[in-house]
Amino acid sequence: xxxxxxxxxxxxxxxxxxxxxxxxxxxxxxxxxxxxxxxxxxxxxxxxxxxxxxxxxxxxxxxxxxxxxxxxxxxxxxxxxxxxx
Amino acid sequence: xxxxxxxxxxxxxxxxxxxxxxxxxxxxxxxxxxxxxxxxxxxxxxxxxxxxxxxxxxxxxxxxxxxxxxxxxxxxxxxxxxxxxxxxxxxxxxxxxxxxxxxxxxxxxxxxxxxxxxxxxxxxxxxxxxxxxxxxxxxxxxxxxxxxxxxxx
Numbered sequence: 034x035x036x037x038x039x040x041x042x043x044x045x046x047x048x049x050x051x052x053x054x055x056x057x058x059x060x061x062x063x064x065x066x067x068x069x070x071x072x073x074x075x076x077x078x079x080x081x082x083x084x085x086x087x088x089x090x091x092x093x094x095x096x097x098x099x100x101x102x103x104x105x106x107x108x109x110x111x112x113x114x115x116x117x118x
Numbered sequence: 119x120x121x122x123x124x125x126x127x128x129x130x131x132x133x134x135x136x137x138x139x140x141x142x143x144x145x146x147x148x149x150x151x152x153x154x155x156x157x158x159x160x161x162x163x164x165x166x167x168x169x170x171x172x173x174x175x176x177x178x179x180x181x182x183x184x185x186x187x188x189x190x191x192x193x194x195x196x197x198x199x200x201x202x203x204x205x206x207x208x209x210x211x212x213x214x215x216x217x218x219x220x221x222x223x224x225x226x227x228x229x230x231x232x233x234x235x236x237x238x239x240x241x242x243x244x245x246x247x248x249x250x251x252x253x254x255x256x257x258x259x260x261x262x263x264x265x266x267x268x269x270x271x
Contacts, residue, residue, distance in 0.1 A: 039168070043249045091236070095175075113238065113249065113252070115233060115237055115238065116237065116250045116251070116252050117235045117237025117238070118235070118237070
């Protein structure tokens with residue numbers, strides 16, 4: 034499963050890039066699994082995802098919960114709580 | 119009539135209101151909310167957004183507002199990029215036959231923009247810069263619309 038990942042705000046700053054393509058292993062089934070797998074990829078990722086509860090996610094441009102299954106997803110975004118308006 | 123725009127440039131709130139009401143005798147009420155960059159110690163505010171999703175998310179909430187209230191028109195304009203105190207940030211204009219729908223829909227849309235539209239504010243103050251934290255009060259303001267929907271069912 035090849036995924037395009039996007040990062041915004043301080044998640045982007047901590048990871049040090051705005052986007053990347055990844056191919057996670059088969060046991061990565063949900064958004065929470067993906068966060069866990071990414072956290073193990075290096076210090077910047079561990080720092081960005083140190084408090085998974087505050088991380089918000091979107092699959093193909095719609096908000097999703099951490100337990101959402103990734104099957105069929107193309108673009109996954111991670112970001113902090115939103116502060117628009 | 120539905121207008122949703124994300125833009126770096128400023129907007130003209132008066133012109134946007136006129137555009138929603140001009141030549142449309144069915145419009146009897148127009149509510150406009152403009153969010154402005156406050157000057158309380160802030161040197162500048164930079165708004166980052168998720169292009170594509172921001173438009174989609176705003177459109178989903180405009181559709182929800184149209185389902186809940188008998189609206190004759192909605193305009194939402196949200197700016198991104200670097201703003202300074204006094205600059206416009208966001209505009210919501212709602213039009214309806216009577217005032218109740220226009221007032222309620224404008225407040226609903228603003229509450230949702232604050233908590234669900236993918237925008238993030240970065241502040242510069244006196245030599246330091248930091249991401250603005252989300253406010254629990256904004257989550258609570260958005261949450262009460264869910265309770266109202268439950269109560270109505």
